[in-house]
Amino acid sequence: MDFNFSEEQSMLRDTVASFLQDKYDFDKRQKLIKSESGWSPAIWEAFANELGILGAPFSEELGGLGGGAIENMIVMEEFGKALVVEPYLGTVVIGGGFLKHSGYAGAAELIGGIIEGKVTIAFGYAEPQARYNWADVKTTAKKEGDAFVLNGHKAVVIGAPWASHLIVTARTSGGQRDEDGISVFIVEKGAKGIVTRDYPTVDGQRASEVYLENVTVPASALIGEEGKGLPLVNKVLDEAAAAACAEAVGAMRKMHEQTLDYARQRKQFGTAIANFQVLQHRMVDMFMNVEQSVSMTYMATLKLDESDAERAKAVSAAKVQIGKACKFVGQNAIQIHGGMGMTEELAVGHYFKRATMIEGLYGSVDHHLRRYETLSFGKAA
Amino acid sequence: MNLDFSPEDIAFRDEVRAFIAENYPAQLRDKGSDREDLSKDDFLSWHKVLAKKGWVAPSWPKEWGGCGWTSTQKYLFGEEMARADAIPILPFGVAMVAPVIYTFGTQEQKDRYLPKIYNGEEWWCQGYSEPGAGSDLASLKTKAERITGDDGKEYYIVNGQKTWTTLAQHADWGFFLVRTNPEAKIQEGISFLLIDMKTPGITVRPIITIDGGHEVNEVWLENVKVPVENRVFEENKGWTCAKFLLAHERSGIAGVARSKRGVERVREMASVEFGDDGDNLLKDADFKRKVAELEIDLTALEYTELRVLASESAGKGPGPESSLLKIKGTEIQQRLTELALEAAGHYASPYFRGFPGDGDNAHPIGPDSAHRTAPNYFNTRKTSIYGGSNEIQRNIIAKMVLGL
Ligand SMILES: Cc1cc2nc3c(=O)[nH]c(=O)nc-3n(C[C@H](O)[C@H](O)[C@H](O)COP(=O)(O)OP(=O)(O)OC[C@H]3O[C@@H](n4cnc5c(N)ncnc54)[C@H](O)[C@@H]3O)c2cc1C
Numbered sequence: 001m002d003f004n005f006s007e008e009q010s011m012l013r014d015t016v017a018s019f020l021q022d023k024y025d026f027d028k029r030q031k032l033i034k035s036e037s038g039w040s041p042a043i044w045e046a047f048a049n050e051l052g053i054l055g056a057p058f059s060e061e062l063g064g065l066g067g068g069a070i071e072n073m074i075v076m077e078e079f080g081k082a083l084v085v086e087p088y089l090g091t092v093v094i095g096g097g098f099l100k101h102s103g104y105a106g107a108a109e110l111i112g113g114i115i116e117g118k119v120t121i122a123f124g125y126a127e128p129q130a131r132y133n134w135a136d137v138k139t140t141a142k143k144e145g146d147a148f149v150l151n152g153h154k155a156v157v158i159g160a161p162w163a164s165h166l167i168v169t170a171r172t173s174g175g176q177r178d179e180d181g182i183s184v185f186i187v188e189k190g191a192k193g194i195v196t197r198d199y200p201t202v203d204g205q206r207a208s209e210v211y212l213e214n215v216t217v218p219a220s221a222l223i224g225e226e227g228k229g230l231p232l233v234n235k236v237l238d239e240a241a242a243a244a245c246a247e248a249v250g251a252m253r254k255m256h257e258q259t260l261d262y263a264r265q266r267k268q269f270g271t272a273i274a275n276f277q278v279l280q281h282r283m284v285d286m287f288m289n290v291e292q293s294v295s296m297t298y299m300a301t302l303k304l305d306e307s308d309a310e311r312a313k314a315v316s317a318a319k320v321q322i323g324k325a326c327k328f329v330g331q332n333a334i335q336i337h338g339g340m341g342m343t344e345e346l347a348v349g350h351y352f353k354r355a356t357m358i359e360g361l362y363g364s365v366d367h368h369l370r371r372y373e374t375l376s377f378g379k380a381a
Numbered sequence: 382m383n384l385d386f387s388p389e390d391i392a393f394r395d396e397v398r399a400f401i402a403e404n405y406p407a408q409l410r411d412k413g414s415d416r417e418d419l420s421k422d423d424f425l426s427w428h429k430v431l432a433k434k435g436w437v438a439p440s441w442p443k444e445w446g447g448c449g450w451t452s453t454q455k456y457l458f459g460e461e462m463a464r465a466d467a468i469p470i471l472p473f474g475v476a477m478v479a480p481v482i483y484t485f486g487t488q489e490q491k492d493r494y495l496p497k498i499y500n501g502e503e504w505w506c507q508g509y510s511e512p513g514a515g516s517d518l519a520s521l522k523t524k525a526e527r528i529t530g531d532d533g534k535e536y537y538i539v540n541g542q543k544t545w546t547t548l549a550q551h552a553d554w555g556f557f558l559v560r561t562n563p564e565a566k567i568q569e570g571i572s573f574l575l576i577d578m579k580t581p582g583i584t585v586r587p588i589i590t591i592d593g594g595h596e597v598n599e600v601w602l603e604n605v606k607v608p609v610e611n612r613v614f615e616e617n618k619g620w621t622c623a624k625f626l627l628a629h630e631r632s633g634i635a636g637v638a639r640s641k642r643g644v645e646r647v648r649e650m651a652s653v654e655f656g657d658d659g660d661n662l663l664k665d666a667d668f669k670r671k672v673a674e675l676e677i678d679l680t681a682l683e684y685t686e687l688r689v690l691a692s693e694s695a696g697k698g699p700g701p702e703s704s705l706l707k708i709k710g711t712e713i714q715q716r717l718t719e720l721a722l723e724a725a726g727h728y729a730s731p732y733f734r735g736f737p738g739d740g741d742n743a744h745p746i747g748p749d750s751a752h753r754t755a756p757n758y759f760n761t762r763k764t765s766i767y768g769g770s771n772e773i774q775r776n777i778i779a780k781m782v783l784g785l
Contacts, residue, residue, distance in 0.1 A: 126727050128728075128747070129655050129659065130655070131654075131655050131656060131657050131662075131726050131727075132657050132726070133657040133658070133659070136657075136659060155727050155728070155747070156727040156728065156730055156731065156746075156747075158730075176659070177658075177659055197746070199731050199732070199733065199746055200731075200732050200733075201730040201731060201732050202729070202730060202731075202732040202755040202756070202759075203730070207730065207731065209746060267513075268514075268515060268516045268517040268520075269516070269517045269520075270517075270520075276772070278772055278775070279772070327719075331762065334591075334762045334766075335762070335765060335766065335770075335771075335772075338515050338516070338766050338770065339510070339515060339544070339545045339597075339763075339766060339767070341762070341766070342590045342591055342597075342762065342763050342766065343588055343589070343590060343591065344588075344589040344590060344591055344593070345588075345589070349591035349759070350591075352591070352759070353591065353755075353759065356722075356755070356758070356759075357729075357730055357755075360722075360723070360726065360727070360729060360730075364723060364726075366665075366667040366668070366723070367657060369667070370657075370667070
């Protein structure tokens with residue numbers, strides 16, 4: 001057993017942290033998210049060329065740094081601390097995940113594009129009626145000769161306004177909620193028939209409703225085996241959920257830190273409010289929540305390559321812990337800041353908003369509790 | 382003991398229900414369920430309808446327009462207002478400063494202010510909190526020095542900064558706590574002033590909250606000249622008024638009737654949102670259990686409030702029990718917004734306010750019921766902070782009720 005980071009991993013963390021400290025402080029971030037495009041292509045380019053982190057989880061043959069899930073965890077935790085909106089999760093973790101795990105013919109080229117910062121990916125899996133059931137897919141892909149024709153509506157596709165490519169799930173056979181019959185496709189976002197409605201999200205990202213209207217893609221756009229996409233989707237979204245847990249850990253650490261600082265400085269009744277025992281205990285509970293979240297994030301990240309069932313159980317357990325912790329740490333961070341916590345001006349509220357969205361990202365606490373229960377006790381009769 | 386409403390009570394309830402149905406301004410119909418930002422005119426239009434009917438300030442003494450209703454009638458009135466998603470009457474004038482004025486004010490003050498509060502002609506804001514005086518309100522520093530003006534009249538010259546002043550951007554008048562004697566013990570040198578917000582030297586600056594809204598403000602006072610006759614009650618005895626007002630502020634804050642309507646709205650929402658199995662969320666066992674738990678907690682609060690009301694109508698003023706109502710009421714309001722956020726699923730995330738491209742014709746994304754859930758959730762975190770934070774309320778119960 002070893003919970004230490006290698007020298008390369010520690011370096012990766014330091015590099016990312018010091019870059020963000022320099023180039024991505026809170027004020028810069030706020031300007032960025034309010035700008036027309038809502039992100040910084042220049043920062044993305046620096047991630048690719050100056051830091052090389054867009055290759056963190058890819059093998060050296062592909063031009064990456066030879067890391068994996070642990071590297072994603074490190075990057076995402078630092079991103080959580082700086083509230084980075086640039087689409088590492090969608091592009092590197094999810095897009096990269098599909099390309100790595102599927103045996104996709106064009107994978108090497110696209111991964112090369114990701115590493116260089118030229119390919120950005122957003123994943124459309126949810127549909128308006130589907131909630132957190134990834135098998136609930138109404139979008140259709142009909143085979144016509146050597147091509148597929150896609151039709152459907154993908155809901156709240158995070159990062160789509162910035163993406164060069166979309167990965168979407170579509171049904172090649174079966175009924176609306178059948179586990180079989182789901183296929184995964186990669187399409188250029190500019191492809192004919194893709195219509196998007198772009199909008200900001202409450203946590204400072206950008207997303208789109210994606211409408212596929214007779215989008216014709218070649219057979220080579222199919223990722224993985226036709227009709228057998230769901231296990232792949234589950235694996236990739238588990239990896240994404242683990243990475244999102246790491247991001248939440250980063251955000252929670254900052255909220256806890258800022259709350260301690262604030263409580264030490266803020267004086268009421270002639271003393272720092274940090275001296276009130278009720279607040280001390282609350283801050284201790286926040287601390288315990290953060291530490292337990294760190295542990296669960298490590299656990300889930302280290303189990304991503306186990307069997308499907310082991311992996312799913314580990315990730316759901318982590319997501320439950322993190323979801324509850326985001327709520328507890330976030331709500332108390334605001335509460336202990338008093339009126340100041342309610343202001344747009346202070347960073348703490350923005351961490352709270354991001355943490356709140358991570359609570360529901362890739363499945364809510366209830367969803368993951370149920371998945372854990374099923375994996376652990378079997379399906380209810 | 383019994384829980385029955387008398388035939389008179391039921392007739393009263395029907396009368397209120399019918400009046401609201403017939404007279405609630407049409408343009409507000411979809412706004413009261415806090416899905417939209419409310420304008421000054423929105424607030425006032427309904428206020429004026431109720432004032433005309435004589436129902437805007439049921440609790441006031443009869444001579445000033447109070448209704449002389451029993452506590453059951455007040456309760457039923459609140460229920461009907463909430464049931465119709467009617468915009469609540471803003472508390473700063475009617476429920477906060479007015480009781481101070483009719484309890485502690487001079488006849489001139491009552492004549493001058495009460496009718497205009499009643500009619501909605503003058504909008505009030507509350508200038509209590511300061512950057513350094515939040516929970517520890519008595520440590521406020523805004524100072525008022527007494528001078529004799531060139532006209533031979535007496536004035537206070539007020540200097541300082543207030544903060545978190547709700548809706549001050551619309552206010553005509555504010556009631557302020559100021560320090561008139563810096564030497565006295567901190568609670569003893571405070572006075573309660575009514576200040577015309579148009580007086581030179583007052584600057585109101587917006588504070589934007591995490592939901593993106595503009596509800597609170599900083600108020601700067603620089604050499605603001607306030608006639609001495611605008612002081613309510615004795616000089617240096619303003620703390621008496623302040624405490625009296627806070628107890629009133631807290632008793633309205635439980636919001637039971639509105640939360641009951643809120644539970645219904647969550648149920649309505651869950652009946653159109655999908656659960657993971659494609660059926661509606663209201664059939665989802667986990668979600669259902671959470672709604673049921675909330676309903677039960679709300680029932681416990683409701684019956685506690687009814688007990689407090691009953692003892693108030695037996696002649697006791699709002700006491701430290703109002704702290705219980707404040708804590709539980711606000712916790713329930715917060716949980717309601719958590720459930721709505723959960724119900725919205727992915728569609729909690731789209732946001733429309735103050736962003737580029739956010740034009741008039743940007744219609745919301747996702748189902749209507751989802752589109753304000755996240756801002757509402759973030760905004761409602763305020764309820765455990767304002768009106769005396771819930772930690773302070775627990776301190777009050779520990780000290781005043783339990784004698785610890
Ligand atoms: C949206 C909003 C609207 C408001 N509207 C108005 C208004 O119209 N007019 C007005 O005058 N004010 C208004 N307020 C101010 C409000 O009353 C104060 O925010 C509140 O009194 C808390 O003060 P504070 O924000 O300075 O927090 P602080 O007093 O700094 O408290 C910070 C934290 O410390 C805790 N704490 C403080 N003392 C103790 C203690 N002794 N024991 C345990 N815990 C303690 C608090 O509970 C809180 O969690 C508003 C506030 C908000 C957020």
